[in-house]
Amino acid sequence: MIIIYGASGHTGSLIAEALHGQELEFAMTGRDLVKLQTAAGGICDDVRCAQAHDHDGLVDIFEDADVVVNCAGPFGLMGEGVVRAALAADCHYIDTAGEQDFVRSVYEQFESAARQAGRVIINACAxxxxxxxxxxxxxxxxxxxxxxxxxxxxxxxxxxxxxxxxxxxxxxxxxxxxxxxxxxxxxxxxxxxxxxxxxxxxxxxxxxxxxxxxxxxxxxxxxxxxxxxxxxxxxxxxxxxxxxxxxxxxxxxxxxxxxxxxxxxxxxxxxxxxxxxxxxxxxxxxxxxxxxxxxxxxxxxxxxxxxxxxxxNIYRVSAGIACLAAERLQNEGELGGVLTPSELFPPRLALEEIAAQHSLFIELPDEVPGEATP
Ligand SMILES: NC(=O)c1ccc[n+]([C@@H]2O[C@H](COP(=O)([O-])OP(=O)(O)OC[C@H]3O[C@@H](n4cnc5c(N)ncnc54)[C@H](OP(=O)(O)O)[C@@H]3O)[C@@H](O)[C@H]2O)c1
Incomplete structure (x- = not known):
């Protein structure tokens, strides 16, 4: 089960569309039930509500999740609580953050806890x-x-x-x-x-x-x-x-x-x-x-x-990347810690896959002989 938090927003809705297109099981969650129901119309009947600062409420709605995909920004203001709740609910965590200070702070605060819990936290999947x-x-x-x-x-x-x-x-x-x-x-x-x-x-x-x-x-x-x-x-x-x-x-x-x-x-x-x-x-x-x-x-x-x-189409490409990461983590039991996108996927293959999905131009250097993509 993949849970999108901040699913009433533009990026969250595009991620929901992408997950629906792949027939993956997901729920749309956030702070405003009416907005969530509007966004979910026709693609999702599992809608759940909790405020970003309500730790117990978040843990409750994340309880059956394998992966939480957080798109409720600004992450510097409310991202940390969602990371903490995802770890408490024993699931992997992905977000679409682009804020350098937040990404550094998550790495410094949660790396050891995530590694010990055998759960992956990965920021900036966008x-x-x-x-x-x-x-x-x-x-x-x-x-x-x-x-x-x-x-x-x-x-x-x-x-x-x-x-x-x-x-x-x-x-x-x-x-x-x-x-x-x-x-x-x-x-x-x-x-x-x-x-x-x-x-x-x-x-x-x-x-x-x-x-x-x-x-x-x-x-x-x-x-x-x-x-x-x-x-x-x-x-x-x-x-x-x-x-x-x-x-x-x-x-x-x-x-x-x-x-x-x-x-x-x-x-x-x-x-x-x-x-x-x-x-x-x-x-x-x-x-x-x-x-x-x-x-x-x-x-x-x-x-x-x-x-x-x-x-x-920055937002659709972002949704495609978050969706790829969620799908990859859904059945993940080996990895743990705060990872980077390059530690989750072989980078060359990931670029080729996203480029093919979204008709992107890519220019790749020759690989060093004997150093094939992992
Ligand atoms: N790094 C990248 O390339 C990239 C790409 C795309 C998006 N992003 C980031 O992703 C975030 C979302 O972007 P967006 O385009 O989806 O924005 P958006 O359309 O404005 O949506 C924002 C979402 O956050 C929710 N939210 C805002 N304040 C909240 C709070 N206090 N508690 C709970 N939920 C709250 C909103 O809920 P309501 O609907 O209830 O207001 C909505 O679901 C932004 O931080 C953006 O910078 C980054």
Whole structure:
């Protein structure tokens, strides 16, 4: 039995659709019975309700679950309680979090408890992180070296129509510290403090990207040894305005980031949050979906290996990834601990499978002879 928590939302509903399509047994759960019943119409007759802060209520609705798939964000605000309840109900846990600080905190808090319980916790089974985590692993494995000098994962997204949950998650993450991986530890890093040029695939082309804190910084060093791991986001199509912004950002980022964090902790942050919460939760249109490209590059000395992905419909791809992970974990009895996407699936095969399901473009490096995909 797979239980979706936050199933009334856009991502949760798409996961329900995908599980229904595969004829898997699932329940739709969340905090609002009426919204859940509307979302479940025609595809699910098992609807359950519990608030995110009600530990006993959550344990009750998770009781017969093999896997909980949590899509109730922002995860920094309410994810931890759902992880705790899933472990207490003795089931595996998956989420779609894209918040670096939350992914680090889950790893640090729950790794040992999950390992001892023989249950798997796996964050960020969605467009942002699983694809980048797999791509980074594939690029690093193609190097002729057991350790990379650096691994970078760079995103470009055009025409993004974020849902209410995504907007709130971005706002919550903006007030938190960001990290990069540097010589065996996570060190604080201001968003926008570094700038690189990336050759994105398909029609995205050459673009400037600025550093930003994505959870691959937390997941990639656990499976792919590297001296530095960093994540970047393109500012949009290359033009004089984005070039100027990219030159200014690294100069002002170290000053602006703490200032923004402080501002978000004042009543200004509360006003921004309540404005987003009050807005209608419009769903992204299926006719005008976001396009994305991700490039992972691993370097060692003069050698560079890259793996790239491009496609469209971020939310449907995310649902497909979460669904694949839930299906994989449903009958899992061997693994335990807080795992990364690359530890749950052989990364090359996972990329090929998701690419085939969602018509994505993928560019894979040659495998190092004798190092076939596990
Ligand atoms: N990493 C990625 O690539 C990726 C991709 C997709 C989504 N996500 C993340 O997944 C999360 C959900 O996104 P979405 O697009 O589905 O957003 P959404 O459509 O706005 O849905 C949000 C869901 O969270 C629930 N929720 C909100 N506050 C809650 C609370 N206090 N207690 C219990 N449930 C609560 C909502 O319940 P109600 O309906 O009752 O309000 C709804 O089910 C966001 O954090 C988003 O950033 C990440």
């Amino acid at each position: 467009f942002e992180v699983a694809l980048g985590d797999w791509a980074a692993n594939v690029a690093a494995a193609a190097l002729n070296s057991p350790i990379a000098d650096s691994i970078s994962i760079s995103y470009a997204v055009d025409n993004m129509q974020p849902t209410k949950g995504t907007r709130l998650s971005i706002l919550d993450a903006m007030g938190k510290p960001g990290y990069r991986w540097d010589e065996d530890r996570w060190v604080p890093a201001s968003p926008g403090a570094e700038r690189i040029e990336v050759n994105y695939p398909e029609s995205f082309g050459q673009r400037i990207a600025l550093s930003f804190p994505s959870p691959e910084v937390i997941t990639v060093p656990r499976h792919s040894p590297a001296r530095r791991v960093q994540t970047f986001m393109s500012l949009g199509q290359d033009n004089p305005l984005t070039r100027a912004a990219s030159l200014v950002a690294p100069v002002i980022a170290p000053v602006l980031t703490p200032l923004l964090g402080s501002l978000l902790r004042t009543s200004l942050g509360a006003i921004a949050e309540s404005t987003i919460r009050a807005a209608e939760g419009a769903r992204p249109s299926e006719d005008n979906v976001a396009r994305f490209a991700i490039v992972a590059e691993a370097t060692c000395g003069t050698q560079t290996k890259r793996c790239a992905i491009a496609g469209e």
